[in-house]
Amino acid sequence: MKYCSTRGQVRDLSFSDAVMMGLASDGGLLLPEQIPQLTQPQLESFSRLSYTDLAYEIISLYATDVPAADLRRLVNTSYASFNHPEITPVVKQDDVYILELFHGPTLAFKDVALQFLGNLFEYYLIRDNRNLNIIGATSGDTGSAAIAGVRGKKNINIFILFPFGRVSSVQEMQMTTVTDDNVFNVAIDGTFDDAQAIIKEIFNDQQFKQTHALGSINSINWVRVLAQIVYYFYAYFRVREQTACEQVQFSVPTGNFGDIFAGYIAGKMGLPTRRFILATNSNNILCRFVNEGDYSLADVHHSLSPSMDIQVASNFERYLYYLYEGDTAAVVTAMDRFKKTGKITFSAALQTKIQQDFVAASVDDQQTLEQISSFYHHTGYLLDPHTAVGVKAASKVGEDVPLVCLATAHPAKFPEAINKAIKDKRPPLEIIERLRGLPRRCERLAADASLIKEMVARNSSKS
Ligand SMILES: *Cc1c(COP(=O)(O)O)cnc(C)c1O
Numbered sequence: 001m002k003y004c005s006t007r008g009q010v011r012d013l014s015f016s017d018a019v020m021m022g023l024a025s026d027g028g029l030l031l032p033e034q035i036p037q038l039t040q041p042q043l044e045s046f047s048r049l050s051y052t053d054l055a056y057e058i059i060s061l062y063a064t065d066v067p068a069a070d071l072r073r074l075v076n077t078s079y080a081s082f083n084h085p086e087i088t089p090v091v092k093q094d095d096v097y098i099l100e101l102f103h104g105p106t107l108a109f110k111d112v113a114l115q116f117l118g119n120l121f122e123y124y125l126i127r128d129n130r131n132l133n134i135i136g137a138t139s140g141d142t143g144s145a146a147i148a149g150v151r152g153k154k155n156i157n158i159f160i161l162f163p164f165g166r167v168s169s170v171q172e173m174q175m176t177t178v179t180d181d182n183v184f185n186v187a188i189d190g191t192f193d194d195a196q197a198i199i200k201e202i203f204n205d206q207q208f209k210q211t212h213a214l215g216s217i218n219s220i221n222w223v224r225v226l227a228q229i230v231y232y233f234y235a236y237f238r239v240r241e242q243t244a245c246e247q248v249q250f251s252v253p254t255g256n257f258g259d260i261f262a263g264y265i266a267g268k269m270g271l272p273t274r275r276f277i278l279a280t281n282s283n284n285i286l287c288r289f290v291n292e293g294d295y296s297l298a299d300v301h302h303s304l305s306p307s308m309d310i311q312v313a314s315n316f317e318r319y320l321y322y323l324y325e326g327d328t329a330a331v332v333t334a335m336d337r338f339k340k341t342g343k344i345t346f347s348a349a350l351q352t353k354i355q356q357d358f359v360a361a362s363v364d365d366q367q368t369l370e371q372i373s374s375f376y377h378h379t380g381y382l383l384d385p386h387t388a389v390g391v392k393a394a395s396k397v398g399e400d401v402p403l404v405c406l407a408t409a410h411p412a413k414f415p416e417a418i419n420k421a422i423k424d425k426r427p428p429l430e431i432i433e434r435l436r437g438l439p440r441r442c443e444r445l446a447a448d449a450s451l452i453k454e455m456v457a458r459n460s461s462k463s
Helices: 015-021 040-046 051-062 068-080 110-128 141-150 169-176 192-204 206-211 222-242 258-269 285-292 316-323 328-341 348-357 365-379 385-397 415-421 430-436 449-459
Strands: 003-005 030-032 090-093 096-100 132-137 156-163 183-189 249-253 276-280 294-296 343-345 358-362 403-407 443-446
Touching: 003 015, 015 110, 015 222, 030 222, 040 051, 051 068, 051 222, 068 110, 090 222, 096 222, 096 385, 110 141, 110 156, 110 222, 132 141, 132 192, 141 156, 141 169, 141 183, 156 169, 156 192, 156 449, 169 430, 183 192, 183 449, 192 206, 192 449, 222 258, 222 403, 249 258, 249 385, 258 276, 258 316, 276 285, 276 385, 285 294, 285 348, 285 358, 316 328, 316 348, 328 343, 348 358, 358 385, 365 385, 365 415, 385 403, 443 449
Parallel strands: 096 403, 132 156, 156 183, 183 443, 249 276, 249 403, 276 358
Antiparallel strands: 003 030, 090 096, 294 343
């Protein structure tokens, strides 16, 4: 399998080149040159596999330059860190199938991809005798999952900037209690945007970037999409065991368009699904895109589902590539226009196509709280605020087929929102309580790029 860029100037990359490149060098995003089509007998044989065996089969279609025994080991190691034997179990509550994606080390779905990506990075770096220093800014979930993905790994250091006092207490503990030598937590006196701006400034210093072998962790790496394709198939097979159905429908709470894009690729591979339900909070740029053909920037609102408080969806360009049927010049034109004007609009013909792939609804904080509360009182099951957005959106625009809602985080990760939604006292979660007594390591610095650079230079490993 070869990889190419959505902007047309990079092609013919091997899987390992695509993994290590991350963002394509022409500014685009990398995609496989073809999407493998599963045959009916293949689907049947996949339907009985365990999660890790299924992950191996699906990933091996794309990771064609990793020897089979190595890939098996990487997959097995990655999911051994999950605390549920099924990795991503499906539980039925009321009429809804909940796909629980939060059994990894940081209790959010990002672990599914970042545990695997961490192992894959280490594998390539050892093979090529190189080092990588990952730097990134986080408002919470991505940073903790990335740290958990690379802690203790050889040839990798990670530096994560977060805004001091502005991530949830659970998220802060999940980061700062990781005291491995290769993990550097940096609390910035400033906002998430300040942290993000510092990272951008550091990456723009080409000399510094080269000298310190810097890499990033954002959701543009193809491996993050790839690892997430697996659980769409897994969930479909589990639902089909319980109910005779031709098709299912997935509801996906969305921010960067990464998770739902993985589902879209699963559909292209032959997974029998209806249109995907794209669920946003009040940051609804993607919802406006589907419903009105209007992809235009607005201000970011802080919501009760903070991991979706995003306006520019970094994976969106991948979907544009398919929408424009591989016309890379059209992708370049659209992305240029977006950069200049903050807006892309779509013709009626393209809107029809978009609406064959997705239906969309946006859910505000009030509706999110009501959904958590009513679902809890009806079933005894607690939805986290992101998952609640997906469940609510499905009740607005879902079709009459079995419904799978992706549960992207454990409710214990967002106690502030949960306490607003329900009065009952919940027993504390052991995996979080255990963190409270642990030693922490974190450096607090002013929001100043030169200070951060000094700190990275002091601690990085040279390539
Ligand atoms: C990151 C995140 C999302 C959004 O996922 P995207 O791939 O960015 O669309 C949703 N829920 C939770 C809990 C997250 O951490």
